[in-house]
Amino acid sequence: MENVIVIEQKTFEELMARFNRLAGMVDRFCRKAEEKRLSEWLDSTEVCQILQISPRTLQTLRDNGTLAYSQIVRKMFYRAEDVRRIVPLVEERRSLAALKGKTI
Incomplete structure (x- = not known):
């Protein structure tokens, strides 16, 4: 009931x-x-396109601690604000490499 x-x-x-x-x-x-x-999160392909860099250069940025990342299973993700923060640094490195006749 x-x-x-x-x-x-x-x-x-x-x-x-x-x-x-x-x-x-x-x-x-x-x-x-x-x-x-x-x-707020970008994958490796998007970051390479935004920064106009190769996947190997992106790996170097991860390895030397320049760009923080999170890994889920085997895929890397980056915070958009971290990517925006390093744009000037990447541009500076690109300019220095160009002076030496190299690319990044």
């Missing part, structure tokens, strides 16, 4: 209003988290 709980209409409406506010907050939080998750 099921129990039936009776509450006043005003109490029910207040409860529903609170629930709707909570649902809206959760929805906004999830959208914000999803946007961050997708927009």
Whole structure:
């Protein structure tokens, strides 16, 4: 046998209003988290294209600690802000290499 709980209409409406506010907050939080998750991380191919460097040069940037990364299984990911931060450094290295008749 099921129990039936009776509450006043005003109490029910207040409860529903609170629930709707909570649902809206959760929805906004999830959208914000999803946007961050997708927009802040780049894979190796994207980084090579942005910096106009070879995969080997990208590996050197990882190895010498110039560019931080995260590895998931066998794939490397880079924070977009870290990539933006090293653009001037890569340009400087490209200029120095060009003076020596080399490329990076």
